[in-house]
Amino acid sequence: MGALNYDEETWDVTRVRHVETTWKKAGLSSLVASARHLGTGELAAYTVLQVSDGKPWLANQDDTLVAGHHRGHRLGMLVKILNIRRLLAGYPQVERTVTFNAAENDHMLSINVVLGFRPAGYDGEWQKTL
Numbered sequence: 065m066g067a068l069n070y071d072e073e074t075w076d077v078t079r080v081r082h083v084e085t086t087w088k089k090a091g092l093s094s095l096v097a098s099a100r101h102l103g104t105g106e107l108a109a110y111t112v113l114q115v116s117d118g119k120p121w122l123a124n125q126d127d128t129l130v131a132g133h134h135r136g137h138r139l140g141m142l143v144k145i146l147n148i149r150r151l152l153a154g155y156p157q158v159e160r161t162v163t164f165n166a167a168e169n170d171h172m173l174s175i176n177v178v179l180g181f182r183p184a185g186y187d188g189e190w191q192k193t194l
Contacts, residue, residue, distance in 0.1 A: 091116055092115070093114065093115045095150050095151055096112050099134075099142065109134060110127070111126075111129075111143040111147050113126065122159070123160070125144075
């Protein structure tokens with residue numbers, strides 16, 4: 065999100081299942097990988113890849129999130145690697161994966177470079193506080 069200001073959101077099982085159902089109805093297959101803290105059971109990291117029935121050669125790397133107090137342990141990299149391996153094994157027709165990041169997110173940008181992603185364009189978001 066970079067420097068944009070968003071209200072914190074609450075995600076529960078019902079909301080997650082609703083989003084998954086919406087994606088499925090839209091013809092999207094999703095691969096989700098996560099890391100859970102063994103001691104607390106807390107979700108520490110998560111990532112999503114999607115493939116569309118309409119464009120089976122293209123995958124979309126959606127969210128990769130790491131809880132603030134779990135950062136610095138390479139969890140973002142690890143969940144992304146797991147999901148990319150699952151993508152390669154289950155969707156051999158995929159030729160390209162698209163992702164996006166805030167320009168200020170040096171950590172995730174460096175992960176993407178290590179994983180072989182390269183810049184292909186830029187986008188901008190603006191926010192006005194009233």
